[in-house]
Amino acid sequence: MNNRSAFSSQNSGHDAAYAVDNSSGTWWEPAATDTQPTLTVELSPATRFDPVQLFTIDSARLMFTGGGFGSGRGRGTARGADPATGPAPPASAPAANVAQLPAPGVYQYKIEASMDGTAYKTVLDQTTNTTPRNTLFEEFPPTQCRFVRLTLTNWPRTTPLGIIEFTAFGKSSGTQPAEVATPPAR
Numbered sequence: 001m002n003n004r005s006a007f008s009s010q011n012s013g014h015d016a017a018y019a020v021d022n023s024s025g026t027w028w029e030p031a032a033t034d035t036q037p038t039l040t041v042e043l044s045p046a047t048r049f050d051p052v053q054l055f056t057i058d059s060a061r062l063m064f065t066g067g068g069f070g071s072g073r074g075r076g077t078a079r080g081a082d083p084a085t086g087p088a089p090p091a092s093a094p095a096a097n098v099a100q101l102p103a104p105g106v107y108q109y110k111i112e113a114s115m116d117g118t119a120y121k122t123v124l125d126q127t128t129n130t131t132p133r134n135t136l137f138e139e140f141p142p143t144q145c146r147f148v149r150l151t152l153t154n155w156p157r158t159t160p161l162g163i164i165e166f167t168a169f170g171k172s173s174g175t176q177p178a179e180v181a182t183p184p185a186r
Contacts, residue, residue: 004042004117004147009034011160019163027065027162030152039166040149042117054146057170060111060124060137061152065162066134101157103133108154111168113145120149127153144173 007016007028014029016039030037044053102108108129112120125141148168155161 004040004052006038008036008038014162017180019166022165022167024063024164027164028166029065029160029162032160037152037161038149039163040117040147041166043149043168044146051133051175052146053175054115054144054173055168056142056144057113057123057148057168058142059137059169060148060150061138061165061167061169062107062109062136063106063164063166064134064136065159065164066105067173083133084131102154103130104156104158105133105134106154106156107133107136108131109150109152109153111138111140112149112151113143114147114149116147117147155168 006015007030009031010016011029011031014027016028018026019028019039020041028039039151043055063149106129108127110122110127113123114120121143123143124138126136126138150163150166152161152163
């Protein structure tokens with residue numbers, strides 16, 4: 001992950017960088033209290049002195065741990081879960097959220113793109129998805145960008161949320177001069 005890449009939270013040993021390391025043996029696991037985990041990936045440059053490369057992206061792949069693959073956890077339903085309706089909500093979950101939990105294997109999310117890391121445009125909206133899948137490949141209209149942001153809006157609560165890989169596909173579409181300003185404060 002580059003200098004301006006970011007994430008909303010991560011658990012120790014399951015760092016956000018693992019979601020973009022091209023390995024099926026590692027995964028990003030946001031904190032259990034993170035209600036809308038986000039991962040922002042700066043596609044370029046490797047350092048602040050390199051030319052800024054822009055990309056035109058047109059598809060994305062997401063691979064979730066899904067309670068079994070890659071996570072070392074067994075498949076099946078969590079204790080207190082009803083196999084027909086999905087997991088029992090956490091004890092601390094407000095009653096209003098109980099009906100909003102998706103069925104097992106259903107992930108809801110959106111992917112946004114930006115040229116500057118500030119103003120984002122939604123390129124894929126799967127916030128109402130109802131199809132259960134642990135590996136997703138979605139196409140969308142070609143979009144030029146420098147940043148790609150993934151926001152998870154809902155997921156099954158049978159096990160902790162884990163993202164094995166988040167990949168944006170496309171091609172280089174030019175460069176901008178290198179930035180020489182001081183990097184942003186963390």
